[in-house]
Amino acid sequence: MEFMTGTLEKKTLEIIELTSGEFLNSNVSVNGAVHNIRDMSDIAFLILRKRDGIFQCVLNKTDEKLRDALREISEGATVLVSGKLIENEKAVNGVELHISEIEVLSEPTDTMPIKISKFKMKTSLNAKLDYRPISLRNIRERAKFKIQEGIVRGFRDYLHSQGFTEVHTPKLGAKSAEGGANLFRLEYFHKPAILQQSPQFYKQMMVGVFDRVFEVGPVFRAEKHNTKRHLNEYTSLDFEMGYIDSFYDIMEMETGFIKYTFDLLKKEYAKELKILELEIPEVDKIPTMSFNDAKKAASEKYGHEIKNPYDLEPEEEQLIGKYAKEEFGSDFVFITHYPSKKRPFYAMDDDDDKRFTKSFDLLYKGLEITTGGQRIHDYEELMNKLQKRGMSDEGMEDYLSAFKCGMPPHGGLGIGLERFTMQLLDEENVREATLFPRDLSRLVP
């Protein structure tokens, strides 16, 4: 009878151990994928790609056995090499392995369709996406998604510290929060079903249960946009919190998340930031401007003509972002009090001027990455708003039941993970910050 004890015997070392000093001049074993081979007359450099970076091994070709082994090794093979760990300040980690033994674990059958061992790939975005399983092996490409991981960790860890509970709500449903447009539809055991555009209804219902909840999950938008900032499936970072005094509480919570996450990135993702040549700025405070003031400020300072008084055009968002940077030195700016007619029925109108709502967007370097606000918590008020909009409450019985049975004042927000990552990385296209993008033309890979 064999038993599992939860302990994996470690026979190979990772870069963090190899560079710790502990194993210098010792015999060690290292595994990895062959990133690159530089074959000289007497020696060859075997550069391994490991999960925590690049590692240099040196192979002495005067050793007949090793010379034979070298012939079998091609880029993309995975190997297990053993030998002495030697200090060498010219090697990328300050150490290198002098190979005494080499075992090929697996071999590729083809050569790489794109050049991934270059530091910066000179490949078009389309080619990168077409060969996604391969292009992501590039050191810079994969570093982007480590940064993305850090953003998600920051979101979860910060909210957990603030008393939020994580939930998992269904993506298949009969009805969605934002109404009928832009929904993917399917048949669910002979019933019509949709894919949720957001966990809005569910997270609100859960405020009645846990007060503060969050969810990280996919959302689906059947929008026919073909732009650099739209995806048809993306990862949404959502939270909703009860017992708020005003919608400014939500903006404070988001500001806290950003500060926490930027600190986390600086602390735990320094290696990836260096690879990507990124500086994470200090975020002490984030300015807020009302929708109307921001519109006016961008128009006056940059001579931009206001065409639509009820919404912000992409160009206006850019100008407001520029304004925030120039006037307040901030990459971020909260835009508050969006017009009611551009917000969903559940948004709470402003007491001072009912044409506007207690809501906000967060712009990051001139792009909207968050929409949030206070929601109506009173059942009668919610029903009135539905009626005023000529909307039916059909299919919303469960959502409305939470309000009938009492709900605290609450609000929340949704952050587009890929957009946030894109702006942090200074990318031009959201697809650069999406592992496997889904857009009008991409359903594979």
Add this chain to the structure above:
Amino acid sequence: MEFMTGTLEKKTLEIIELTSGEFLNSNVSVNGAVHNIRDMSDIAFLILRKRDGIFQCVLNKTDEKLRDALREISEGATVLVSGKLIENEKAVNGVELHISEIEVLSEPTDTMPIKISKFKMKTSLNAKLDYRPISLRNIRERAKFKIQEGIVRGFRDYLHSQGFTEVHTPKLGAKSAEGGANLFRLEYFHKPAILQQSPQFYKQMMVGVFDRVFEVGPVFRAEKHNTKRHLNEYTSLDFEMGYIDSFYDIMEMETGFIKYTFDLLKKEYAKELKILELEIPEVDKIPTMSFNDAKKAASEKYGHEIKNPYDLEPEEEQLIGKYAKEEFGSDFVFITHYPSKKRPFYAMDDDDDKRFTKSFDLLYKGLEITTGGQRIHDYEELMNKLQKRGMSDEGMEDYLSAFKCGMPPHGGLGIGLERFTMQLLDEENVREATLFPRDLSRLVP
């Protein structure tokens, strides 16, 4: 100009602060939902439901203002109460608040459709699910989902400590890993699409990028099962790891996760475990039995007739679970070497006997909660297996490209979150451990 600094001014206290001793005999403010009112002649007890538990407030009815306020308060209202914090060992937290002021934040319009203030709800599962937004407000019901949160935290935190990277892979696709049956289908901009049954292909491709990856996300199964253990949408805890020596490495990793998670639950979810009257056992080691040995053992010890030599019936899983408990004192047992014909094409066959695979299931109290194993990493071997099964590689070009370009030996597993929770909670039906279940008849709430 207003700035957000990320700091929320706290005017109200949570139970952890109220019971800390720091605020004893001080004037404090507390918010919460009215869980229960016990109205006596001179005083009334106002029991609040807060996110971290139940809290008792006392209202003196001889105070005219408070007596008037009491009239407005019904179960389900949310309130902000202020007053003196007084020691009282008979109160649930050892302290209670003597109300001097009360503000109603929101009021319900209806009475509760089900009795949620009871400690144990005597409601049928169907009624609980029909009124899900309300039934989850019950203290015991919501505690189940805090435990579920703990399992997910344990999974992520443990794997993170083991060098895994978290990924988010698309749920919309053109093709799925397990083939055509049991897929939800939809139209994606005039192209046929499916919802992924598992992130299998994606996590394998990502092994070539990050070596070790995990994902927590929804999976979709259009299975027409109507049982106590099947859902049509559930949350899957998936990981995949490269450079394994054998599939036992995967089982060791899962054992490590379970030990870590049980410790986390004991440490950080003690309150919920107490509410649910649950004891978390020590897990030192998990026994393993081969598929054939386990089948034989259950048959011999319990006189169960073997009907299908290629699969385990639910009754057999139960008997094997019973066997593991009686023989090894373990709630868990790994069943290894499943027959090849019952495993997908990418499963690696056993070198000693090709009719079996290097794969396993984990049974927990007699129910399968995990399927995992080593995958084929060699391109030619993968193509041979496909051909032997008469399968086409159409639509798998991207998946296969990863193998053409080299993949390390690897394997992984998928854990059904709701099933794991169900078994931990000793529930009879997986729907008890699902926030909003999706089954043959439930698409709402």
